[in-house]
Amino acid sequence: MCEANAYLRQDGKDEMLMEMVDKVIPEGDGLVLEDIFGRRKLIKARIKELALVDHKIILEKEAQEN
């Protein structure tokens, strides 16, 4: 299976958000993550990088409000 794990990158650290992600669908100002069991999470973030061979989806929050 070629699912990946989704991480939120903040301050140089990657925090695991969801394992075994199959689908990623942009929706509004966020992303719907769906794992291989059909469980969904809506995250207010955008894609920073995909590294599929490493099974990684790196997300980041929208630009900070300064």
Added chain:
Amino acid sequence: MCEANAYLRQDGKDEMLMEMVDKVIPEGDGLVLEDIFGRRKLIKARIKELALVDHKIILEKEAQEN
């Protein structure tokens, strides 16, 4: 290996853009696609959907200029 194929969706049809994509990195108003051999393509498009178990990255052009 868990690379995917990248397709551009236009008028309901998916056109193959690049095979064996490893990395996808948003850059400016486009995306850098990098395959498992390190070959890169810069595409003016955004991610419409990832379906990793199906090895598919579906892209679409930015909103049409009407």
